Amino acid sequence: MVSVEQVWAALDEIPDPEIPVVSLVDLGVIRSVDVQNGHVYVELTPTFLGCPALETMKAAMERKLSGLGVEPEVRVVSDDAWSTDRITPAGREKLRAAGFAPPAPREASTPKLLQLQSTVFRCPYCGSTETRLENIFGPTPCRSVRYCESCRQPFEQMKTL
Amino acid sequence: MSERAPRLLELADDELVLGWHESEWTGIAPTLEEDVAFSSIAQNEIGHARAAYELAAADLGTDADALAFDRRPEEYRCAPLVELRLLDWAHAIARRWLYEEADAVRIAALKADTDPELAGLAAKIDREEAYHRMHAAMWHERLRHEPRFREAVEELWPYAVALLPQELRPELAARTGLALPSDTLLQGKERGEHTPQLAELWDEMTSVRRSAPAGARW
Numbered sequence: 001m002v003s004v005e006q007v008w009a010a011l012d013e014i015p016d017p018e019i020p021v022v023s024l025v026d027l028g029v030i031r032s033v034d035v036q037n038g039h040v041y042v043e044l045t046p047t048f049l050g051c052p053a054l055e056t057m058k059a060a061m062e063r064k065l066s067g068l069g070v071e072p073e074v075r076v077v078s079d080d081a082w083s084t085d086r087i088t089p090a091g092r093e094k095l096r097a098a099g100f101a102p103p104a105p106r107e108a109s110t111p112k113l114l115q116l117q118s119t120v121f122r123c124p125y126c127g128s129t130e131t132r133l134e135n136i137f138g139p140t141p142c143r144s145v146r147y148c149e150s151c152r153q154p155f156e157q158m159k160t161l
Numbered sequence: 162m163s164e165r166a167p168r169l170l171e172l173a174d175d176e177l178v179l180g181w182h183e184s185e186w187t188g189i190a191p192t193l194e195e196d197v198a199f200s201s202i203a204q205n206e207i208g209h210a211r212a213a214y215e216l217a218a219a220d221l222g223t224d225a226d227a228l229a230f231d232r233r234p235e236e237y238r239c240a241p242l243v244e245l246r247l248l249d250w251a252h253a254i255a256r257r258w259l260y261e262e263a264d265a266v267r268i269a270a271l272k273a274d275t276d277p278e279l280a281g282l283a284a285k286i287d288r289e290e291a292y293h294r295m296h297a298a299m300w301h302e303r304l305r306h307e308p309r310f311r312e313a314v315e316e317l318w319p320y321a322v323a324l325l326p327q328e329l330r331p332e333l334a335a336r337t338g339l340a341l342p343s344d345t346l347l348q349g350k351e352r353g354e355h356t357p358q359l360a361e362l363w364d365e366m367t368s369v370r371r372s373a374p375a376g377a378r379w
Binding site (some may be wrong): 026080134140 | 299
């Protein structure tokens with residue numbers, strides 16, 4: 001009989017398809033795990049609703065859990081209960097080390113342009129806050145592009161959701 | 162049909178059709194940054210459409226792909242604003258800005274709905290749309306005194322108003338600072354009416370699906 005802890009540990013071995021330095025558990029997209037009579041129920045939330053990696057994530061999870069000898073059932077939940085605040089402290093550190101600035105904490109209201117244009121965002125390479133917004137959008141919907149005036153390096157900032 | 166299904170289909174059809182048109186800028190936008198921005202926005206809008214179709218499909222006993230691609234053009238509930246094929250930057254940005262303003266009013270109303278699934282999805286969509294609104298606001302600030310842009314806004318404004326139900330229109334007027342148009346100006350632009358561009362888009366959008374009706378395997 002597989003335990004809930006074993007399921008979490010297995011899911012922690014699955015890398016994010018787009019930023020493989022973090023696992024799905026680091027990313028906080030696994031909402032819940034439940035084990036009942038040989039069935040494993042997992043709830044998954046997409047970062048962005050249009051995330052093309054969602055199907056890949058779901059398939060990887062099903063493959064991994066089938067390997068434990070259980071029947072996995074992965075359900076996608078799309079509501080506002082998930083936020084980028086769910087990225088774990090370990091996940092944030094791994095992102096930073098790989099050159100992605102982790103997201104700012106979520107506030108009650110949605111982010112404003114002035115906040116994005118302010119210089120409070122820290123460069124993941126040199127730590128300077130002298131950074132400016134280059135483009136709200138980036139290589140994937142979850143990232144923006146910023147430029148560090150201090151070390152003259154463009155970098156990717158995870159958007160706050 | 163459930164009470165919420167028509168509202169979900171309006172939202173989903175708007176986002177699917179608009180997402181499709183915004184993706185037409187991929188590769189030909191005036192700057193690389195805008196290529197990236199329009200591609201991301203298109204991807205998000207189509208993601209919102211998928212989530213709304215899935216919720217509607219559960220009520221209607223079908224699936225999201227069938228709702229997105231198996232209906233006839235006249236069965237879509239999208240507003241004429243999103244159907245227009247606007248390969249001109251002034252009009253493309255004018256529509257982006259107007260659509261995001263109108264959508265913000267609609268999403269706020271859905272967030273306040275008593276149906277927790279509808280309100281939850283709307284809240285999630287709102288967090289993503291915030292970035293579209295910032296992008297649109299940036300361009301609006303940059304172009305608002307340009308004659309070509311002003312003309313485009315004036316031309317598309319009745320379409321944007323017609324996207325919303327009557328009761329939400331005054332709020333859109335207040336947000337944008339524009340006066341509500343006369344009934345004459347709204348003719349042919351109301352939801353439920355369709356432009357010839359929708360049939361053209363439908364033909365392209367559903368061609369793969371129609372070529373393999375049993376469902377293609379990739």
